Amino acid sequence: MSVASDSPVHSSSSDDLAAFLETELDSDSDSSSESFPIEEEPEDDAEVSNHRLKRRKLDHLETVDEDEIEEVASVKFSQEISEASSSKLPCQHPGTFGNMCIVCGQRVEEEETGISFTYIHKGIKFHEDEVTRMRDIDMKMLQSQRKLCLVLDLDHTLLNSTVLRDLRPEEEYLKSLTHSLQDVSGGDLFMLEFMHMMTKLRPFVHSFLKEASKMFVLYIYTMGDRPYARQMAKLLDPKGEYFGERIISRDDGTVRHQKSLDVVLGQEKAVLILDDTENAWPSHKDNLIVIERYHFFASSCKQFDHIFQSLSQLKSDESEPDGALATVLKVLKQTHSLFFEDGGEDLSGRDVRSLLKQVRKDILKGCKVVFSRVFPTKSQAEDHPLWRVAKGLGATCATEVDESVTHVVAMDVGTEKVRWAIREKKFVVHRGWIDAANYLWKKQPEENFGLEQLKKQGAEEKSDDVPLEK
Amino acid sequence: MFFHIVLERNMQLHPRFFGRNLRENLVSKLMKDVEGTCSGRHGFVVAITGIESVGKGLIRDGTAFVTFPVKYQCVVFRPFKGEILEAVVTLVNKMGFFAEAGPVQIFVSKHLIPDDMEFQAGDMPNYTTSDGSVKIQKECEVRLKIIGTRVDATEIFCVGTIKDDFLGVINDPAAAA
Numbered sequence: 161m162s163v164a165s166d167s168p169v170h171s172s173s174s175d176d177l178a179a180f181l182e183t184e185l186d187s188d189s190d191s192s193s194e195s196f197p198i199e200e201e202p203e204d205d206a207e208v209s210n211h212r213l214k215r216r217k218l219d220h221l222e223t224v225d226e227d228e229i230e231e232v233a234s235v236k237f238s239q240e241i242s243e244a245s246s247s248k249l250p251c252q253h254p255g256t257f258g259n260m261c262i263v264c265g266q267r268v269e270e271e272e273t274g275i276s277f278t279y280i281h282k283g284i285k286f287h288e289d290e291v292t293r294m295r296d297i298d299m300k301m302l303q304s305q306r307k308l309c310l311v312l313d314l315d316h317t318l319l320n321s322t323v324l325r326d327l328r329p330e331e332e333y334l335k336s337l338t339h340s341l342q343d344v345s346g347g348d349l350f351m352l353e354f355m356h357m358m359t360k361l362r363p364f365v366h367s368f369l370k371e372a373s374k375m376f377v378l379y380i381y382t383m384g385d386r387p388y389a390r391q392m393a394k395l396l397d398p399k400g401e402y403f404g405e406r407i408i409s410r411d412d413g414t415v416r417h418q419k420s421l422d423v424v425l426g427q428e429k430a431v432l433i434l435d436d437t438e439n440a441w442p443s444h445k446d447n448l449i450v451i452e453r454y455h456f457f458a459s460s461c462k463q464f465d466h467i468f469q470s471l472s473q474l475k476s477d478e479s480e481p482d483g484a485l486a487t488v489l490k491v492l493k494q495t496h497s498l499f500f501e502d503g504g505e506d507l508s509g510r511d512v513r514s515l516l517k518q519v520r521k522d523i524l525k526g527c528k529v530v531f532s533r534v535f536p537t538k539s540q541a542e543d544h545p546l547w548r549v550a551k552g553l554g555a556t557c558a559t560e561v562d563e564s565v566t567h568v569v570a571m572d573v574g575t576e577k578v579r580w581a582i583r584e585k586k587f588v589v590h591r592g593w594i595d596a597a598n599y600l601w602k603k604q605p606e607e608n609f610g611l612e613q614l615k616k617q618g619a620e621e622k623s624d625d626v627p628l629e630k
Numbered sequence: 631m632f633f634h635i636v637l638e639r640n641m642q643l644h645p646r647f648f649g650r651n652l653r654e655n656l657v658s659k660l661m662k663d664v665e666g667t668c669s670g671r672h673g674f675v676v677a678i679t680g681i682e683s684v685g686k687g688l689i690r691d692g693t694a695f696v697t698f699p700v701k702y703q704c705v706v707f708r709p710f711k712g713e714i715l716e717a718v719v720t721l722v723n724k725m726g727f728f729a730e731a732g733p734v735q736i737f738v739s740k741h742l743i744p745d746d747m748e749f750q751a752g753d754m755p756n757y758t759t760s761d762g763s764v765k766i767q768k769e770c771e772v773r774l775k776i777i778g779t780r781v782d783a784t785e786i787f788c789v790g791t792i793k794d795d796f797l798g799v800i801n802d803p804a805a806a807a
Contacts, residue, residue: 297724
């Protein structure tokens with residue numbers, strides 16, 4: 161060990177030179193490394209002896225005399241000692257696997273172990289600092305690949321499932337249309353008899369995932385249980401190229417009945433969420449893109465108290481090129497390109513949350529909206545959800561009419577404001593116009609949302625915008 | 631490490647298994663019950679190799695079940711701290727990688743992978759040296775050192791390291807193919 165203290169070998173800077181020497185020598189000729197005259201080298205040359213050490217590790221064929229081995233071994237030993245002494249600081253226990261620290265192997269008490277990543281492995285937990293560190297490293301890596309994170313919900317977002325028992329008689333025809341489970345690629349309707357379920361993928365989902373995976377690291381986050389989540393992932397991603405192990409189910413969440421980004425390994429400012437249920441994400445509303453619910457099966461409509469017929473009963477489906485997923489994909493593309501716009505090196509100031517707001521603000525830009533008999537008179541108009549939605553979409557909201565107003569949102573023809581609007585040739589629309597713009601990320605043609613349409617529809621008549629109303 | 635040891639177990643047998651084949655029934659039930667289980671002390675029971683003795687049966691009061699004390703020889707596998715193991719990589723991610731040596735699951739964290747190996751994301755995530763000569767990915771065989779073990783009723787967890795001399799990839803079927 162006394163050799164160790166005065167030996168200059170264990171400085172890491174010499175490694176580079178040794179590596180350089182090695183490549184130089186190897187490139188010289190193949191045989192030269194074998195016949196390299198070791199004995200003739202000056203013994204005190206630290207670089208060369210280190211080089212020899214490295215070569216020994218790689219090449220056991222080399223023959224060196226006994227003293228040489230002795231020296232090499234002692235140097236190596238001293239390196240180990242110095243490494244050990246430098247890491248004498250108490251281990252921070254950045255994470256645990258089965259309650260053992262992943263760095264030092266010690267048992268760690270249950271309480272101080274941090275966030276569980278059960279979707280990766282049931283025994284693994286990481287300390288919050290470590291998670292933050294991983295997110296930071298990840299962020300750099302993702303930025304170099306020009307990627308962000310996207311968390312996807314399953315039910316009513318990417319697909320719709322029903323229990324076979326709930327299948328209506330008029331839906332029985334679907335059973336003959338199901339796709340084989342042996343080769344799921346290309347199919348969109350599946351019967352999972354072992355789970356007693358039938359699943360319909362949303363139109364456009366395959367293209368959506370393909371396109372989105374180029375811009376985002378994809379996660380699944382569902383309120384279903386783990387076997388269900390895994391099975392659905394198999395249907396969506398048979399080759400496992402999109403999601404990998406990033407499939408988070410109800411069993412993996414940290415808070416019951418809620419979804420949270422704390423188990424997602426992406427910085428919050430680089431994560432977008434696509435879900436049909438806003439309430440599931442109480443603390444990440446700004447990252448969330450709410451998508452119109454996909455109801456293919458009748459049981460699914462019933463679950464949400466919708467009175468209209470399901471797509472399966474109507475024997476129709478969402479349109480591929482103009483469906484909800486296609487719309488969302490456009491929003492994703494827009495947000496992604498804003499994030500990486502002017503492709504500089506420093507993207508640390510960028511935040512998807514503000515960019516998403518920015519994208520939203522363009523939708524109803526330039527519109528000035530007045531509400532008439534939409535809100536109860538008692539309450540503050542500014543607090544009404546519809547008011548906030550309209551503001552979020554970039555519209556200016558007002559309580560009184562004036563020249564600059566462009567749209568009057570009303571539920572009844574007879575109000576004073578509506579009469580004013582008709583006189584002044586302004587648009588009169590019902591609230592569905594705002595809801596539709598909110599879900600479809602696009603200003604809708606006003607003539608489809610006139611008050612006459614609302615009346616005509618009556619109670620039971622179904623039209624495109626009815627499902628948009630909650 | 632593997633051990634060949636003698637263990638004892640009290641087997642409860644239903645009367646319908648009595649008769650000529652009582653012994654065979656007892657042994658097959660023993661195999662079903664014991665093989666593949668873990669105990670904190672002995673580790674994972676890999677296989678029963680023989681029966682040493684079957685003691686006298688005792689009828690349990692109130693039920694018709696009979697308890698037989700059975701002594702059996704078996705091969706057990708128990709990892710130890712400091713042991714060098716060869717394992718197959720099952721999952722690679724940015725936190726490190728998971729590997730299996732038979733029933734034993736081992737996690738090697740990023741901290742205990744040599745610093746010159748960088749994580750590469752993609753559909754086949756891996757850790758690769760800067761010159762690309764060494765690559766750890768799924769299905770790879772690695773030699774690692776155990777630094778901590780925990781044995782549960784059904785599973786053995788280990789934490790390992792490859793940040794030491796002579797540890798790391800020993801065979802990569804994907805690269806060979």
